[in-house]
Amino acid sequence: MEAYKNILSKRDSRSYSGQEISDEVLQRILQAGRMAGSSKNTQPWGFIVIRGDEQKASIAACGDFAQHVPNAPxxxxxxxxxxxxxxxAGRAAQNMMLAAWDEGITSCPVALHHRECAVEALGLPEDHAPAMLLAFGYPESEESRHRGVTRNAMDDIVHQERW
Ligand SMILES: Cc1cc2nc3c(=O)[nH]c(=O)nc-3n(C[C@H](O)[C@H](O)[C@H](O)COP(=O)(O)O)c2cc1C
Known part of the structure; x- marks a missing residue:
């Protein structure tokens, strides 16, 4: 898939088929996150791969809109x-979601509203912060790919020279 088409067609989806994601594909997704640029190349991130049902349920409880997380492979x-x-974090996250989409895998970012809950569930050191969860899976159906919400008009968001 060409990059532009990949970017424009990527939407956030919350329902997934039961098909597992192979380790080979997972490595490509992680590599895409790893290669993201960061301020002064500090690479201030770590990625926690979660595939176990118990851990998915624990971390899903730390977000207010994370109902789909336990169903993501x-x-x-x-x-x-x-x-x-x-x-x-956003650059690494979007890289991973776009790389996954290029493999036909849809995804959805999920906010962790309850920080202490997430720190505990993820076993984070005190000075580390939970940024975001990303749920991945093959689409359940064509319709389930996204909710069809729209974007603001180009004229409303683009400004020339000054706001
Ligand atoms: C910072 C951020 C936090 C988000 N948190 C959640 C979330 O907690 N639960 C959820 O279902 N979707 C979450 N989303 C997904 C947004 O709802 C989604 O990006 C937006 O509705 C556009 O959807 P679309 O790409 O399918 O058009 C989040 C997205 C971002 C960027």
């Missing part, structure tokens, strides 16, 4: 090491 927790910013 693969979940990756994006963790920020000290000094990292949300922008860094």
């Amino acid at each position: 693969l979940v990756i927790g994006v963790v920020l090491t000290p000094g990292g910013s949300g922008f860094d």
Whole structure:
């Protein structure tokens, strides 16, 4: 899939078929996250691969809108090491989701609203921060790929020279 088509067609999906994601594909997804640029190349992240049912349920309980997490065959927790910013985490996360989509795997970022819960569930050192969960899976059907929400018009978001 060409990059532009991949980017434009990627939508966040919350229902997944039971098909497992192979280790080979998982490695490509992680490699895409690893290669993201970061401020001063600090690479302030770690990725936690979660495939066990018990751990999926534990971490899903730390988000208010994480009902689909237990049904995803693969979940990756994006963790920020000290000094990292949300922008860094976002770059790595989007890289992983786009790489997955190129393999036909859909995904959805999931916020961890309850920080202490996530720190505990993920076993994080005190100075590390849970940034985001990413749920991955092959689409259940064509329709389940996304909810069909739209984007703001180009004219409403693009400004020339000044706001
Ligand atoms: C920072 C961030 C947090 C999000 N948190 C959640 C979440 O907790 N649960 C969820 O189902 N979707 C979550 N999403 C997905 C958004 O709802 C989704 O990106 C948006 O509705 C656009 O969906 P689309 O790409 O399918 O059009 C999150 C997205 C972002 C960028």
